[in-house]
Amino acid sequence: MTTTKSTIVYTLTDEAPSLATCSLLPIVRTFTRAAGIDVKISDISLAGRILAAFPEKLTDEQRVIDGLAELGELTQDPHANIVKLPNISASVPQLRACIAELQSQGYDIPDFPEDARTDELKEIKERYSRILGSAVNPVLRQGNSDRRAPAAVKAFARKHPHSMGPWSKASRTHADYMRGGDFFSSEQSVTMLKAQDVRIEFVSGDGQVEVKKTLGLEEGEVLDSMFMSSKALRNFFEESLEDAKNTGVMWSLHVKATMMKVSHPIVFGHAVSVFYKDLFDKHGALFEELGVNPNNGLSSVFDKIKSLPDSKQEEILHDLHACYEQRPELAMVDSVKGITNLHIPSDVIVDASMPAMIRNSGQMWGRDGKQKDTKAVMPESTYARIYQEMINFCKTNGAFDPTTMGSVPNVGLMAMKAEEYGSHDKTFEMAEDGTMRVVDADGKVLMQHEVEKGDIWRACQTKDAAIRDWVKLAVTRARNSDTPAVFWLDEERAHDNELRKKVEAYLPEHDLDGLDIRVMSYNEAIRFSMERMIRGKDTISVTGNVLRDYLTDLFPIMELGTSAKMLSIVPMLAGGGMYETGAGGSAPKHVQQLMEENHLRWDSLGEFLALAVSLEELGIKEDNPRAKVLAKCLDKATEKLLDTGKSPSRKTGELDNRGSHFYLGLYWAQEVAAQTEDADLAAEFAPLARALADNEQQILAELAAVQGKPASQIKGYYHADRADVKKVMRPSATLNGLLATANQ
């Protein structure tokens, strides 16, 4: 992809965000062209990525550029300036649906071969597997993470606080976690003195050595290894269940089976088979035969027993229900449908479910639809302790107050697949007792653990360059925001102690004069941050990758009610920048509403915020003063939009995404016309500002007129024709006309 110094690359993704882009971009370009900035589209949609993977199957006309590959290259360019919208992380069913849609549109692409037996099919499967799941972020996130609540959003939350359930001092809710036998207590860590290949080996009882994996490590890279004992885990579950039963609190499991996709489904599976121990004991042999897999949750039992005769099914269901007599009440994901916490592993995702519980008076929902105090079970203790700390804090000080509380922005170590999130390919469930060890190029054993069958062993890499950049980013953020920064590094964690040494070595490379930068254990750090927070003070959390993920949900949900309104910036190692718009997925339900009622309730707030930072950074890096002015005015326009309540309504017939875009354009133009830094620019935009204001009612009427009927022009879900989408998303001739003729 060729970009100039004055190019912003705007990703075209999927579902609601891609629909919204069609309406927003013409407005954006009206402003950016005044600063000589080109806004280019890069198609990284699921359909686009599929088409790019099979060029030889397509006609010349059908063939597309590989947007993701291009963007991946661009991340290495110091001028890169990418606004990244949410995209589909495709599951197999989604992939299949998209393939079918493309085939129906005349694209001769192959089916997804789940059971690939021939070399050809294997090659096809290999191409598709690069598209599946979280395929975009690893390519684009070529830097560490800078996430914060934008000033406008924070100000809005203070004025219009979200609901927060009160906390009782007498609450019984607590976090429960292992006190030994988990990853935390077994972690070992080494820093490589030289670049070399190391081997992960399993040594069996009879001395047989099996090389599980070879890793190429860089000089200064940190390598950890750790394991969770399945015996300790199962004992913990048993004791935890008994304790909940005895003390009368609900039992709720919180893991991260989606993201920690190798280790956590196993942990989840143990919870299921311990909770329903009598069931699994009695029907173990049959379940094995049927292929029941507790790692897929209780739903696996329901699925697999369907093949059995009714009487046998009834017996099993009877035995299943009998388990509930012996066990504490289970927290519900959906109490109406009777779906518990143990139904499927993806239902309760710790980083979202724990803040939701804490916001909800520390309670979850019981079978009877009532909210109740809960034992929140997070077996691995490394990060679970911070939730107990917050629970204790809320019991002591009451619920957080969004109208007065400070903020905890995050600087997260993420670059070069840092830390645990890159460890899926280095995670193993032990098939037998033995020794897991890491051996260096000279044959020296760097780390080793005695393991038993069923234990989960994993290794984890963190590159020195990523850490060095992370330290730099922390200092930069502390300086630019004049805010204390705390490195969350636990004294009792081997990995963190290796990082402490590096942090202590790299910090003095920067000008620290006047900065307040500290290093604290997790409990200390969260307590320190919360004590400041309730006094209205901000504290930057500088954390590893998992805590980045957890904290950028935890604090925003307390502060803003959602993490979707956070600014998420990836300052690339190569010098460029990526500005991610809010999390919250690509909202298939919103598409459904548009298709049926032509109302799009997707909120582009994340795009507004990301774009402002993108413009600001471009202004600074490329010395483009107009970009800076536009950035400032866009932020003011966004704040006004929030203040005047011009965000999309959920209800058809009211202001939707398109109307919200109109107001953004109006306010932005008014701000540019009103500013005095660049009089020429003000003069250029004065007519547009006036014209948009004069035509407000007309435009709103045109936008409203289309609502209530199906948006039948749009023919595809994953790969709609852009011209069709344009017709739907730009229904106001008046607005389109004003934009087309503005400051030409």
Add this chain to the structure above:
Amino acid sequence: MTTTKSTIVYTLTDEAPSLATCSLLPIVRTFTRAAGIDVKISDISLAGRILAAFPEKLTDEQRVIDGLAELGELTQDPHANIVKLPNISASVPQLRACIAELQSQGYDIPDFPEDARTDELKEIKERYSRILGSAVNPVLRQGNSDRRAPAAVKAFARKHPHSMGPWSKASRTHADYMRGGDFFSSEQSVTMLKAQDVRIEFVSGDGQVEVKKTLGLEEGEVLDSMFMSSKALRNFFEESLEDAKNTGVMWSLHVKATMMKVSHPIVFGHAVSVFYKDLFDKHGALFEELGVNPNNGLSSVFDKIKSLPDSKQEEILHDLHACYEQRPELAMVDSVKGITNLHIPSDVIVDASMPAMIRNSGQMWGRDGKQKDTKAVMPESTYARIYQEMINFCKTNGAFDPTTMGSVPNVGLMAMKAEEYGSHDKTFEMAEDGTMRVVDADGKVLMQHEVEKGDIWRACQTKDAAIRDWVKLAVTRARNSDTPAVFWLDEERAHDNELRKKVEAYLPEHDLDGLDIRVMSYNEAIRFSMERMIRGKDTISVTGNVLRDYLTDLFPIMELGTSAKMLSIVPMLAGGGMYETGAGGSAPKHVQQLMEENHLRWDSLGEFLALAVSLEELGIKEDNPRAKVLAKCLDKATEKLLDTGKSPSRKTGELDNRGSHFYLGLYWAQEVAAQTEDADLAAEFAPLARALADNEQQILAELAAVQGKPASQIKGYYHADRADVKKVMRPSATLNGLLATANQ
């Protein structure tokens, strides 16, 4: 009192300790005379102090030396070495009983004139009032406080742990305290730039100025002022009661009405009149007429209504019981007798009751005799927060484990009546709305508060010399014990911020090389100490006077099950030292058992420990190597005594205080005979060691023989004849003979 460099002054006090002294001292002297040390008795008993106050009423033979006055002088002597045993802090009934006993013994002392109308009676009352209450400590405690668990006691507790109730993670127990309107939130503090008199003034609404008190302040002295709003207090009680009712926890009030003798009875009284609000509302006028004072607890209602006709009494009692319907369950002091927490103000003393509750799984006793989760109400938030911190800690980590936990010794600011404990004469309950202010010699207003009728205002002094010595003592203890020391000084407290400045100024006057000395807020400090504690590490708490009092109960009760086994040293400002033996009162019940069954279960462990430190200090200060050897051997003997279970039994017929003393003598002699530092000394004690061992059975038999019958030789309770006491307390002719002829 004349003492030489080699004198230890041993106080003769009251009740059980004074009985024990009679048995122990002959043994002690057997050892000390070998080191050229004289052990002198100083009579500071209640009877002794009364007799010393009326010399003109006594015959020459009856006249006694004023032991307390002498000791008071001695505290100014750098050679002072005082072993101080617990004495009676006389209440008026105790004083009266003692006077009567003395009169019956032929001492012509006057009665206590409660209602003193003539000048003569006023003068008598004035003399007695100097004897009443806590009259000894203020005279003798001419230094700061050094309290710690002796190594032998800590080792014993680890081997033979006291019981600790388990903590549930789901416990509902919590501390409840005001979030505003209390002393903490209104505290102001100033440091005097020069010595001067300041005035505490009340300015009424119409501008009338009343001087409440004039204080002579030293240069560098810290003066605080603060008030508690009675409205805020009563609102807090009301909300707290409603919350306990709604959440179903018991309600329990924890104050310190004995020690905080002016302010806390008022706080207690508000609790009573809010809890029984309907009762006090309905019968307010009558109660006023009858002189019912809620500050004296519900017992005041029962007392005062006795004069009413039965039917009226019944009506009142009915209305009283009706209050319970509206209120949460009250924690019981004695559930058998139906005595609640609100019965009398001295029943629940926060520094003892809170650790007892925490040791007891965080529960107190309900009406039904069952233990239950509790809302522990401590209105003033300054120190209440540390209990909530410990409660949260126990919920998170479980009960403390006495077999592994570290220790939290204390260095307490106490000298020259430092801090709150000296503020009774500067505490005022407001009679009307107005302004309380502190005005300096130049008429400048140093501090002021707008107050309302019923508010409690107080000032508090801390002298610079005391603070300077406290800092020095902290450094000394950190150095001598090689233990981190934490100054507990709260950033959000005005008083503590003045102290922080002084600590920061005085610390650099010492050699801090290699020491770990920190300053932390209370919550941080207790958390830091507890985190270390559960990891087996010790942390010195360096605190103000109230926290000294609280923490030297809180931590010892967790570590040792009691605070009575702590070493309590007062290194005098003048250079001498006082070694206090364990707290726990003077045990009138023990005297009763002795009188009736001739068994004394008083444990002299505190005396053993104090004496060892006394000897050690004397050895160091006076360069007496034998004293050091004796000290070391005494500590070993004490440890052996604990290990072999030779402490007094509670049961008549088993080993009692006297038998325990025999074993101490035996083990001490054996240790001295076995040590190699001083061969001559070893040789001197070898015969005694052998003789005591050889005669063990004979001596035990002689000691046992007297038990089971009344100790009728002893005629007085407060002022028994020492010769009679000696007969009872030294019944073994064999032991007496061996001691009399030992190493002459």
